[in-house]
Each structure stands twice: as C-alpha cells, then as structure tokens.
Amino acid sequence: MYRSHTCGELKNQHSGQSVTLAGWVQTVRKFGAITFVDLRDRYGITQLLFGEEMSAQLDAQPLGREFVLQAKGKVSERSSKNANIPTGDIEIVVSEFSILNKSATPPFTIQDDTDGGDDIRMKYRFLDLRRNAVKKNLELRYAVSRSTRNYLHENNFMDIETPFLIKSTPEGARDFVVPSRMNAGQFYALPQSPQTFKQLLMVSGYDRYYQIVKCFRDEDLRADRQPEFTQIDCEMAFVEQEDILNMFENLIKRIFKDVKGIDYTDKVERMNWEDAMWNYGNDKPDIRFGMKISNLKFPSHTFPSQKNISALIDGANFAVFDGAETVLAIAAPGCSEYTRKQTDELTEWVKRPQIGMKGLVYIKCNTDGTFKSSVDKFYSEEKLKAIAESADAKSGDLVLVLAGAEERTRKATSELRLEMGKRLGFRKDDEFRLLWVLDFPLFEYAEEDNRWVARHHPFTSPKPSDIEVMINNNPVIENAAEYLKHPYANIKANAYDMVLNGNEIGGGSIRIFQRGLQEKMFAALGMSEEESLHKFGFLLGAFEYGAPPHGGIAFGFDRLCSILGGSESIRDFIAFPKNNSGRDVMLDAPGPIDEKQFEELQIKLNLK
C-alpha cells in the first residue's frame, strides 16, 4: 500500500503519528523557505508542510498541479486551523516524499467552478471526474443503488440477470442490433428493457425480481437522452396495483432517507390521469406548488366528464378567445404589480417557437380590489373578476390566459405554469413531492394508420372492469372520424407513473397474463397472428403454462439520481456519457471497423 491513511481522515487525535499519504497535488504555496501543498484524494484534502530542508528538495524536482505525490511525515496540529475541511485542524510535517507520477497542465482547472466548457470536459472526462462536483454526483448515484438494493433485498426481491443479446422486435422505439458471426445474416438486438424476461420470470415463479440494468434505444437524441441508460427494473407476482404502489413508494421514501436524510412522512398523493391533464395540463404535474389551470374553454371530446364554463368568456366579441378551441388560465401569486416590461417579456416567452403561442392575455388582481387587463375593452371588471376567481386568483395575483388549439395551448399553459413556478421560487431543489398518476388510457389513436397504439406498452392490462370491453369488441376502427366513439377509446389501463417534482421517475403496470387477452392486444395494435407469434411466441407460449397475475415497474435510474442531486442534466450523473449525436468524444466512438470484421460478419456498408 502506498499510503497508511487517506487524505480525508486525519484529525487532531492523530497528532504525533507517522503517516504516509498519497494523492494529487491540488495547490502549491511557497512562503519564503517553506512550502504548503494541498494533497487531494477521493476522501478529502490534507495540508502538507515542507520545511526548509524538504522545500529545498522540492526545488530540485518541482511539483505541478495534479502531480501524484506520496509523502511521509508526522501529523501536527496547525497553528491556523481551517474549519471548512474535516482535516483542517492538522497538517503533515513532511520528512520524505516521492513523485509517483507527473502531470501535464490540465486543460481546465480541477475545481467545483471549472473554467472548462462542456466539450473539453467531455473529451477529458477522466479529469472532469476528478472534480468534487462530479464526484459527489457519482457518490450519490452509488448511494441510490445501494439503498435500492438493500430495500428490495429486505423485501425478498431477487436480482436476476437477463440477457443482453436478444431478438429484435421493433415495437415502439428502434432497436440497436448486433450482427451474429456464428449465425451469418442474423442479428441480435440489445434490450430496450427486460420487459418480457421479467414477465417470464414471474411465469417461472420468481415472484419478486429486480435488476439495476442497462437498456438501449436507438432514438434521435433529444437533449438529455442517452442511447444507453439504466433502469431499476422490478416485477412482482400475485399482486394488484395497490400492492405495487405501496411497495415502491416505500422504496423511494427509503432512498430519500438513506441518501438525503429526509423523512418523507407525507402520504404519497394520487391523481388520475384526467385530473392531471385537467388541472396541470400534463401527466407529470409538479405538485410542489398550486397554480392549477382554470379551463375556461375546451373541446367537448377532451374531457367528456367536465362541464364547459366558457360562459365566462363567451359573448364578449373577443375574437382571440371566440376563435380558439381552448382557453386556459393560471394565477401567478403576487405578480399583480408586474410592469409593462415584465408582461411584455412573458408574452415574448410564450411566443418562443418551443412554446408556440400567438400571445398572452393577463388580468391584474390589484390589491385595491380593482382588476386591470390587457383585454379591458372586451371584458367588464366583473367578468375579469369572475375569470380570476375561476383560476383561484387572490388579491395581488396576476392571471395569465392562453388561447389556441387544444393540445398546443394546454402544453403551453403547463410550461408557463412551470416557468412561473420556477421564477417565483416555488420549485425548490431541496423540496421533494411524490405523486402517483393513475388510470391512463390504455390506447392512443394513431391517425396515420387508423389504428390503436399502446400508450404504455403491449403488455399492460386494462382495468379489470374493462377486460370484457376489450375481449368482446372488434378493435378495428370502421369510421376514422368517430374513433372516439369506439369502445376501445375509453378503456383505462391498469398502469401507474411515479412523478417526482414534475418528472416521471418511474412507470409500470399490472400485466396481461392470459394468452387470449394478450392476443387480442396484439391484434388491436394491428399485428397479424403470424407476426405476433414470430415476435412474441415465447411469451404467448409461456402464458399457456400457468402464468400468475403479475405487475411491475421500472424507474429511470439516471433521472432519479439527477433529481435527487438537484440537477436538470442526467449526463452529470453518468461516469462516461455520450453527447447528443450518440458519440463518446473521449473514446472517439463509434468508429470504423476493419475489413476483416466486415468479412467475418458477412455484412457491408450501403451508404447513401
């Protein structure tokens, strides 16, 4: 061993001990004839004192930043202590040292606030990983995985590895494929998730399975997506939805406790999908704050069970609202005194292409009881007051109203709510609010093919009460224009998403476990019998031999870690991430392969 202690553990109680440390040179400071060196390792920083004689030796072989240094000496109490670091009470009076390796000058500083840009840090990721900010993220990641494993172990889950070289069944996302040399002309696929394997394990009787496992999707990478990502993948047999919700909200609570020291004693809220869309405009609402949407107007098919209150805005001859499919309002607390400049800026914000609205209507709920609006000439103060009240606005609030096509407007209102929540400080990094979103539609309508697609995935069961509806009706949509009247349009899924601070961190479902129902599902998705047998024959076959009722969930591990770490970017929580073109710029991968490899695999390029 090159060291007797780490750079993070020596304290006053070690005074007088002879120790050996090894680590990286963080800083070198000369004071006349003596030299101070801060030595860094994974565990901390310890100050080395080179007296006159040692300093003279140092001059002969000067240290630079990031040199690897081994130093022997005595622990000594410091005269001027540093209360900011755990080892701040002591220093090592060096009696012997050895430079284990030199270092070129790093292309950026190894500090929390580095001067390195994203590109250079990714190219030299091995140096970036030395920064305390990145190290803390990877430590958090390990703590989350450790906590997860402990909790699941205590609850009788078994970690069972599923294969990585599987079969390509393009369904949903694109597969990465791997040419097989031993089976020329054939390909493996890398798993998008272990979904079918964990279901097979349930059929096999391993009633509580988990894995923290890499998954692969060959999709065009939006910001903060990775072609390979990690899932906490779980499945249970002999359970109903309630069992899964209890088991896994307690997993997340345990992670809060183990990793963040937070006792999450609140009941985890539950919300059905329709209410989420109605009140927050999306299916993963951030419930750290209110600002619920007031639905002033909406097309009748979107929320059949809700009463349209468009009376509040109708009859004013305001063409923007009258011509809009949807009009939605939110109240921004305490913003009634926004200046013209501020409201103009908000208007510009909603007109950005990412949001895509044409404009923004506001109503100021002044503290003197008056109401002032950008549409004063169309609406009386009484009307403005009624609209404001519908949005739950209080005196001093600013009501923001968006109008336009349903989907875009709802999405924009949701985004505006989040943006205002952020600006107003309602979205605190250190506050965590969990939410289950339930009762998703089982199907979505795919206009281009005039057929159903699975909203979650083809293995999700309908609600027990909807199974008969699914079995007893033909999935074919005879009249495309009236697809909403098809019985399948109202089937609810036995599915659930876990939402943390406005991010979907996990999702799952109770699965279909009956061959007949699974076949009906494949048919509903437009798969021929032949195709479903070719792709999923092994699963259909397994369902014939005593498949138990089962369900599960998968958490996005990278995302979960980034939220717990208070960051927007999952990349900061991955040791060796890829960029938005799927490249590892450090390795310079992907890259060309040899002619011999092409020959052995019996493939060739066919570049356009």
Add this chain to the structure above:
Amino acid sequence: MYRSHTCGELKNQHSGQSVTLAGWVQTVRKFGAITFVDLRDRYGITQLLFGEEMSAQLDAQPLGREFVLQAKGKVSERSSKNANIPTGDIEIVVSEFSILNKSATPPFTIQDDTDGGDDIRMKYRFLDLRRNAVKKNLELRYAVSRSTRNYLHENNFMDIETPFLIKSTPEGARDFVVPSRMNAGQFYALPQSPQTFKQLLMVSGYDRYYQIVKCFRDEDLRADRQPEFTQIDCEMAFVEQEDILNMFENLIKRIFKDVKGIDYTDKVERMNWEDAMWNYGNDKPDIRFGMKISNLKFPSHTFPSQKNISALIDGANFAVFDGAETVLAIAAPGCSEYTRKQTDELTEWVKRPQIGMKGLVYIKCNTDGTFKSSVDKFYSEEKLKAIAESADAKSGDLVLVLAGAEERTRKATSELRLEMGKRLGFRKDDEFRLLWVLDFPLFEYAEEDNRWVARHHPFTSPKPSDIEVMINNNPVIENAAEYLKHPYANIKANAYDMVLNGNEIGGGSIRIFQRGLQEKMFAALGMSEEESLHKFGFLLGAFEYGAPPHGGIAFGFDRLCSILGGSESIRDFIAFPKNNSGRDVMLDAPGPIDEKQFEELQIKLNLK
C-alpha cells in the same frame, strides 16, 4: 395481494389462522371423497386439504399440474406429519378457491430429476426455471452477488457503471459490433471487459471501483462458454500486489462464509507459475490433492532453473522414452492392484483424441515391496523403484508415466492427474481449496508473426525489477530460432490468478501507469505508434495527467457460482443462457431484421 402468506412459512404455530395462499399445483391426490393438493411457490410447498364439499366443487373445474391456484382456508395440524418439508406439520383446510390460470401439460416434469432433455428444457426455459434444482442455483448466484457487494461496500469500493457502447479495438478476442444509425458507416463495440474504463477511473481518483457487469466476446463457443458473461470487476489505486491479494482472498472467504457457511481459516496458498507448471502441468492446479508430477525428462529451455533427472530413464534402450522430448510420471495412491483390464482402460483413456497420447507406461508398487511394470524388460526393479520414488509413490501405489512432445505430454499428464484424482474421490464438491498463482511470464511468443503477445493483456505491468529490462531493450526478435534468448522472454508479469479447485476463478494484475512504458508495451506487441494512438490514445493521454499506481482483478462470476454450486456447467447458473451456437432457443435469437432496419443502418448482407 392474492395471498396472505407464502407456501413456505406456515407452521403449527399458525394453526387456526385463516390464510390465503397462491401458487402452482404440484400434485393432486384423491382419497375417496377428499382431495389433497400440494401447492408450490418460490418459498416452498404447502398441502391443501379439500373436504367433501370442496372436492365436489373441484370435480366441476378439475385441476391439472401447474395450474395457478388461489386457496383460502384454515391452518390445521396434520394427522400424519411430513418431516421432509418445513410446512410438513400443517395443512390448509380449504374453504374457498379460485383457479387464477390454467396450464397445458408441461412438456417435462417440474421436478428435481426431470424427464426433460437439454434441448426441450432450454426451449421451455421458463418451465425449467420452476424446478427446484435450477431455482437453488439462481438463489446461490444472487447470494454470491449480495455477499460480494456487501464486502466491497464495507471496504469502500464504489459501484460505478461503465458504458456498453464503446469503441472496437480488436485485440485478443473478437468484438461484437453495433452499427450506429446516427453515425452511418461507424460501429460501436460491446465491451470485452471494462478494463480501460476502470483504469481511467483510477486516473480520476476513484480509488476503489467495482462492478458486477456483463461482458461480451464473439468467440467460437467451446462447451460452457457464453458470448455474454458476467464479471466481478474491481480496481484499486495506490496498491501493490500484496494489497490486492489480501483484499480479494478475503472477498472469496467472505463469500464462502455468507453463501456456504464455510469458515475458510486456512492461509490461501501461493505458487509461482513455474512451480505450477512443473508440479501440476498447468497454471491452475487443483490442490485438493497431491499426486505431483515427477519430471523424468524435459527440454532444457522449458524450466531453465530445474535440474534434468533423465538419468533415471536414460540408457535403457527404451525407444519410447529415449525418443521423447518429455517424460512425466505421477503416482496414483492405492492403485497397485489394478487389473490388466483397468490399466488397459487407462491406456485407452490417454489415447483418446482429446488427450492424444500414444500409450501409457505403468509401474505397480506392490505391497510386498516388489515393482512390476509394463516396461519390465527395459528397466530393472531398482530403476523402477527409483522412478517410483521420484514420483513420491508409496507401497501400494500405481505410477503412471507418459512420454512425448513437451506441451502435449505435460497437458496429458495434468489431465490424467485430474482424472485419477476424480476417480479416487480426491476432488470433493464440498471441499474448497484456494490458490494464488503468481509470477506469470509477461509475454508469450507468437511464432506465426515472430513477435510477442501479452499473456494477460497489454495493460499488465512487468515486475518492478523487470521494468528497466523492458524499457532498455528493443522488443524486435532478430533471430526467431533463438527467441528464448531475447531479454523479453524472461520478463515476469506483475500478475496473479486466483484458482479454486483447479479452476481459474479470477485474474488480474498491477497495471502500467506510465505513458512511456505503455507505449513500449504496445510496440512490443507489434502495434505501430499510429495504431496505438488510434486505439488507445485516450488511455495514453490519461496517463499524462497524473495517473496513480493501480491494479485490479476480475472474477468470472458465472464460473465462481457454478463451482460454489458444485456443478461443472455455468449454464445451470444463468437464467437465460445461450447454446453452443450462441442461440437463445427460447427466443429463437438471433434472427433476421427488417429491410427498414438495414436501410436505416445503411448496411447490407454480404453472405458468402
């Protein structure tokens, strides 16, 4: 939840309780008007008693093997107890039941001794996994991984995930490659091991890393190799060989304790590579038993430090020995009374193509003090005695002598020793003997290219005392015939293998951490500067920025589990293994891909 208890937990103390169980029907036995059903789940088997009324209901919906059944009833003490199972004291008097799913008749019986052959069990792996024999293996595997993680965690190791989509650097084994759609014409490779990444992590200061991780090698599959396999992958910084040996022999001891309940208190033996080859004929000796090899004759270059004792066999005009490069003997304890039939059978055994010898010479060390041999007419009894003594034979032993070309004869003698050890009961499944093999040669000579290849891998450091030899000599072999005189031939590696019961379960080395030495290594392996920069530029670059001394080890997880489980086959310890053609016969993978996939990836087949 479909159950209140599992099928493995109810005992007499639960008598009188109302419970609900769910599981699979193992057996149905009718006794007149009543019926007994054994219900099975992951945790055990519980007997259900269907009284007259319930039995009548059963008749209306008869149960079959592997049906999924939910049953409610009262726990009741049995009249005739079954001491063989934990729940044998009780039964459930069923008051209500529900068939959750039916089952077709399984293609083989779900029992420890199944009637299913290998092929059918692999095709229906989801049923095979239900068998207790297979379940125990996967439970053992999970226990090993759990124990490993706990030990490494307690020793400050961090689990850090490394990427799966990396760069192809064909070196040693063949890479599996993955065409990149977003970077057309380029390919990722799947990692053969996280070797370079774990070294980068050491450069980054994460001084104790581990991962239990899938690795991939596209090799022709010998029996019991899998294209994807799992490694316990570890690396430490600021360590020397001794530190690694201590850390990881304690890991294996901990696994013995946690998984098998064995206190391995013996010191782990150490043997250098030359001694292993000399005494056992291979580099992973099974030291559960003796039967060391007596080297009667060998070419001088193979063991330069050993004295040739061919005087024992020379001068007898026995052409077989005189013409042989190598003559080796072992003593089989207590076998002196082998019949002619038995020695003939052994002779046939060594003549099998897998062993490849021309014949076998034996010397019987009779208990009456005489010596009888198949080569009596060439060797006096005195000579025979001397040969027998060289092999450490005792009265009553049978000395077996093989002669021929060095490599083949040594291998054959090693195999014969293992075979005899097995026949004589010296290789017990429940006895575990650990061994470190040390001081491997750093290089092997590749005749076809007249160059050096790395025996372990290109990142292994020479012994500290050999570094100068490596730096100061030109690796080029001027005279192929005299390659053994090249200074590189005698360089020893700072490498170690852990051997358990004659199987290499892990191997590793202290790594090169200096750019200059690493470049010299690449050059020694015949890599041009351009090639080494193209393939490993990121690592050479990392070594410039303060790389610490480091080393590590990787254990073959599948193999380790199979040995602990007392099995020869790693496949039994993998949930979804592939066959010897790399096929998953359950999935029917690999398989063809769609035309659309070819187009998107811009590749096409080029079948011969």
